[in-house]
Amino acid sequence: MRRCTAALAAAILLLTPAAAQAAPQRQTYTNPVSASFADTFADPMVVRGDDGFWYAYGTTDPLREGEKVFHRIPTARSADLVSWTYVGDAFAEGQRPAFAAENAAFWAPDVRRIGDSAAKAASPHCKSQPQCWVMYVTVTETTGGPGRSAIGAATAPTPTGPWTFSDEPVVAPRPSGDGGWLWTFDPALLTTPDGRSYLYYGSYFGGIWVSELSADGLRVTGTATRVAIDNKFEGAYVVRRDGWYYLFASSANCCAGPTTGYSVSAGRSRDPRGPFTDRDGLRLDVSRAGGTPVVAPNGNKWVGTGHNGLITDLAGQDWLAYHAIDRADPYLDEPFGINERPMLLDRLDWIGGWPTVRAGAWASERPVAKPVTRTPLQDSFDTLSPRQWRVAEGKWAAVNGRLRGSGTLLARSPQRGDLRAEADLRGPAGLTIGSTTVRISGNSLAVGSRRTPLPAGFDATAWHHLVVDVRAGRLTATLDDTTVASGRTGGHGGRTVVGVTAATTAEVDNVSVGPPAEPVRRAAAVPEPGRMLAAYSDEFTGSALNPAWTFVRPDPAATVGGGALRWPVQNADLTGTSNSAGVLLRQAPRGSWIAETKLTLDLGEDSVRNFQQAGLIAYAGDDQFARLSAVAIWNTRQVEFGYEIPYAGTTSYGGTIVGTPGLTTAWLRLAHRVDEVNGEHEYRAGVSRDGRTWTWGGVWTLPADSNPRIGLIAHGGAEPAVTASFDYLRFRRW
Structure with a gap:
């Protein structure tokens, strides 16, 4: 058994629940939330522990600039989700599962509380415990040869360990069929209302897959299903909401320094095995894969906004934990090397059935309202306060920091209006809301006299989490994020008495009651075109290019006729030192405007045609541009917003994925x-498949002292021969 490190033990002693409750409550916070303990904290996962604290886990990296020490799943602890303290590493140096190679690293942890008896029996630390924690983690190298990644699992009795690896992988290395090995990365667990557990895993080389798990959660069973196409998605995270399963997935390069375009998009399905489709009905597992944007670079300091987890505060507001890169400080030890990816936290809104960060404003860099982690009624039961509670029936006592007893315990202060109540329960316990009791009763969740069945094998002796939301007298109860029941309740004169109830002796902890969050229903404004700027536009109605155009590296194959510019895709490029492609440019208007083109480009389907593309460009030079194009990236067809700038004596190139091109x-x-503050030119990219419905993606910036022109490109590869056709270039005021 591995003992807790000295740092971990000291932090646990210092961060007691009493100390957390005594800490002052800040009303705002500023990203990155990991700054207090780490310069980088990539692939973050956040959970709430049995002790009422939140715990964050990151990928294996040094935590500080200049440190050079790799932390094997660094772990941090917080009482309010925004002030974090490092409490140690999950794994000691040299600790690894039997199947891991000596040089294996551990990436992208996914940590969950489990209560099923079969799962607990699988761990020597959990057999006699009322709760157990499991960590799924990428093991980058396994025995038998290089490139053979796998998903491993470790279990522990507490969120801070000690963690013990299972000796066999949950998902073993998977051959690709061509002599290589698929990327078996980025695990994420989902438990459905019927009690089944699924694991999502995979990355660009192979795509994202889902497999059902065995009863103990330590083996995949049955046939795996691919839910997202290869060469576009990784970093899966799946949640269930309103009967839908939402797949969050990250796209583009995670780690391109100041030009990192990593971003998150989503699809949803009624089945955890898919198919997942986006807001426009496009599937995520096909060549022209869809994806509704959740967060992308927005023009402020943050780029590379991706690889998320999701956490819900005590008011019921969802928050996205994810990493990002400060474009002014992109590397842990400049220049180049490990990308510095601190943890950000931002509000996640659900608008029209789709998730988006801050209503579509995306990553915050200035102070914003913090999560609700303190409520008017809140108790972790270090003692049982007679000023806060009265025993209405039975016998109750605070024992070892938990409430234990049977009968009914009522709060002395009624709650006004709508409310949200939460509690951790062990045994036949529940919450009383006004005249309605919600509790675990045998193999069901009872709301008054109505009963909703619990999954087969439900273990009432383990800890479970109950949430009850009351809005306008309508009650919704959720147990362990899976079992949902509903009913009616009532108070007296708008005042509701809340309490704890148990049919027989049970335990209760972490009770909180307060007003529910008011959902954000209106999305942030997106660019809308105004009046036409005819002097800057071109309908290509003549037989030659208008003199307003300038050609960098002229291509005589580009011709105008029949109301279109036709340009055979060149075997050339602009990235790196190539700078061989033609660029057709014209002067842009001053102020705010929208440039639009209609592009016809037949890139086929599924086949590899790297990297044929055509589209728009904001061009300040061969090494300083933002390029929006429909492009073939291996077997996929995407709309990429590429970006190149000079950096540290060379160039840096990256891209963010905006959306999906039509068939042709x-x-x-x-x-x-x-930008009113720094004078930078900001360019936001949009794409449509019909010219009417638009998806708006990320933002790239060009320097204030530059004079970018706007134009067209068609390059990336000559085989097979294909011609890009542009119907127009139109400018409108914005």
């Missing part, structure tokens, strides 16, 4: 504005 046609937009 895509409408592309660049919306430009000048």
Whole structure:
């Protein structure tokens, strides 16, 4: 057994629940939330522990600039989700599962509380415990040869360990069929209302897959299903909401320094095995894969906004924990090397059935309202306060920091209006809301006299989490994020008495009651085109290019006729030192505007045609541009917003994925504005498949002292021969 490190033990002693409750409550916070203990904390996962604290886990990296020491799943602890303290590493140096190679690293942990007896029996630390924690983690190298990644599992009795690896992988290395090995990365657990557990895993080489898990959660069973296409998605995270399963997945390069375009998009399905489709009905597992944007670079300091977890505060507001890169400080030890990816936390809103960070404003860099982690009625039962509670029936006492007893315990202060109540329960216990009791009763969740069956094998002797929301007299109860029941309740004159109830002796902890969050229902504004700027636009109605155009590296194959510019895709490029492609440019208007083109480009389907593309460009030079194009990236067809800038004596190139091109046609937009504070040129990318419905993606910036022109490109590869056709380039005020 591995003992807790000295640092971990000291932190646990210092961070007692009493100390947490005594700490002052800040009303705002500023990203990154990991700054107090780490310069980088990639692939974050956040859970709430049995002790009422929140715990965050990150990928294996040094924590501080210049440190050079790799922390094997660093762990941090917080009482309010925004002030974090490092409490140690999950694994000691040299600790690894039997199947891991000596040089294995551990990436992208996924940590969950489990209560099933079969799962607990699988761990020597959990057999006699009322709760157990499991960590699924990427093991980058396994025995038998290089490149053979796998998903491993470790279990522990507490969120801080001690963690013990299972000797066999949950998902073993998977051959690709061509002599290589699929990337078996980024695990994420989902438990469905019927009690089944599923694990999502995979990355760009192979795509994202889902497999059902064995009863103990330590083996995949049955046939795996691919839910997201390869070469576009990784970093899966799945949640159930309103009968839908939402797959969050990250796209683009995670680690391109100041040009990292990593971002998160989502699809949903009624079945945990998919198919997942986006807001426009596009599947995520096909060549022209969809994906509704959740967060992407927005033009402020943060780029590379991706690889998320999800946490819900005590008011019921969801929050996205994810990493990002400060474009002014992109590497842990400059220049180059490990990308510095601290943890950010931002509000996650659900608008029209779809998730988006801060209503579509995306990553915050200035102070914003913090999560609700303190409520008017809140108790972790270090003692049983007669000023806060009265025993209405039975006998109750605080024992070892938990409430123990049977009968009914009522709060002395009624709650006004709508409310949200939460509690951790062990045994036949529940919450009383006004005249309605919600509790675990045998193999069901009872709301008054109504009963909702619990999953087969439900273990009432383990700890479970109950949430009860009351809005306008309508009650919704959720147990362990899976079992949902509903009913009616009532108070007296708008005042509701809340209490704890148990049919026989049970334990209760971490009770909180307070007003529920008011959901955000209106999305942030997106660019809308205004009046036409005819002097800057071109309908290509003549037989030659308008003199307003300038050609960098002229291509005589580009011709105008029949109301279109036709340009055979060149075997050339602009990235790195190549700088061989032609760029057709014209002067942009001043101020805020939207440039649009209609592009016809037949890139086929599924086949590899790297990296044929065509589209719009904001061009300040061969090494300083933002390029929006429909592009073939291996077997996929995507709309990429690429970005290149000079950096540290060379160039840095990255891209963010905006959306999906049509079968042969895509409408592309660049919306430009000048930042009022720093004078930078900001360009936001948009794409449409029909010219009417638009998806708006990320933002790239060009320097204030530059004079970017706007134009068209068609390059990336000559085979097979294909011609890009542009119907127009139109500018409109924004």
